[in-house]
Amino acid sequence: MRVEQRGEWPLLHVRSASRATELIAIDPDPDDLPAIAAHVADDPRAMATLVTPDLAPFLAAPFPGGVRVDRADETFMSTRLSPQGLPLLPGYRTRWSPDGHRMRYSVEDGRSVAAEGVVGVWGDVAVLDGIETSSRHRRRGLAAHVTDTLTAWAVSEGAATGVLAASPQGRDLYVSLGWQPRLAMWSWMGIARKSHI
Numbered sequence: 001m002r003v004e005q006r007g008e009w010p011l012l013h014v015r016s017a018s019r020a021t022e023l024i025a026i027d028p029d030p031d032d033l034p035a036i037a038a039h040v041a042d043d044p045r046a047m048a049t050l051v052t053p054d055l056a057p058f059l060a061a062p063f064p065g066g067v068r069v070d071r072a073d074e075t076f077m078s079t080r081l082s083p084q085g086l087p088l089l090p091g092y093r094t095r096w097s098p099d100g101h102r103m104r105y106s107v108e109d110g111r112s113v114a115a116e117g118v119v120g121v122w123g124d125v126a127v128l129d130g131i132e133t134s135s136r137h138r139r140r141g142l143a144a145h146v147t148d149t150l151t152a153w154a155v156s157e158g159a160a161t162g163v164l165a166a167s168p169q170g171r172d173l174y175v176s177l178g179w180q181p182r183l184a185m186w187s188w189m190g191i192a193r194k195s196h197i
Contacts, residue, residue, distance in 0.1 A: 006039055015100060019189070020045040027052055030061040041066025043190035049165075050186045051076050058186060067188040074165045074185040079178050081126060081162045083152035086145045094149075102129075105149050107142055115142035119150040126154030128164040143173055 002013040012022045023039045025032065028050055040046035047070060050058060055072070088094065088107065092114060095106045102120035106113050117131035128150050133143045151162060165185055166174050175181070 007035065009036075011039070014047075019047045022047040022049060025050045030057045033058065033061055034064050037064030037067050037188065040188060040190040042193045044192045046190045048188045051183045052186075053183055055184045055186055066191055068191050070187040070189045072186050073168050074187070075171055075181045076163065076183040076185050077166050077171070077174050077179040077181050078161060078163045079174075079180060081151050081155050081159055082178065083155060084148050084177070085152075086141065086148040088145050089140055089142075092142075096153075103150075103153060105146055105153070107137075107146060109137065115146050117143075117146045117150050119154050121154050121157040121159045124158060124160045126151070126157075126159035126162045128154075128162060131164075131170065143170070144177060147174070147177055 004011050004013075006023060009023055009025045009028075012024065014020060014022050021040075023036065023046075025036050025048060028036060036048050036050065040048045041064070048067070052058065059072075092107050092109055095108060097104045097106070099118050102118045104116060104118045106116040108114060113134065114137035115131075115133040118129050120127050120129075128147065131143055131146055131150075133140075133146075154162065162179070164174065164179070166179070166181070171181065
């Protein structure tokens with residue numbers, strides 16, 4: 001992943017299926033909204049994420065043009081990485097695969113992916129992402145196992161701190177594994193311009 005500085009915030013060249021770039025605005029001011037939106041406006045593969053202690057002033061500010069809300073319900077979480085060695089239920093097999101600059105870990109039932117997640121390590125920080133369990137495999141501890149296994153791999157690569165964006169559904173799981181909620185998150189995507197033919 002390539003990172004460049006855009007004004008006061010980093011612009012990550014993510015090159016994932018969901019987005020090409022993501023601007024991370026950490027603790028911005030509501031007056032910064034137009035400048036943040038300008039980085040992603042009109043580009044449906046560009047994302048801007050605001051990370052702040054309190055979203056209320058931003059939600060009350062005029063909404064900029066050229067963008068749409070992608071998510072307004074995630075929580076930025078972090079932890080001191082400490083794998084617990086959570087076991088996997090019998091009947092599943094696992095697979096590691098490189099995913100660009102990250103590693104993907106999958107739990108499979110022989111026919112399909114039951115749970116998966118990815119991790120990338122930059123220096124001593126690990127970023128966990130995309131931890132999901134398919135609907136027929138929920139409530140079996142698979143997401144906890146995936147999170148713990150990604151943690152163990154990150155530690156083996158030199159990471160000491162972990163960060164992630166938790167959905168409302170995943171937040172309680174991460175808290176149970178020792179992750180701490182830190183900040184609210186609000187993500188926008190650019191909207192494609194309509195062609196005038």
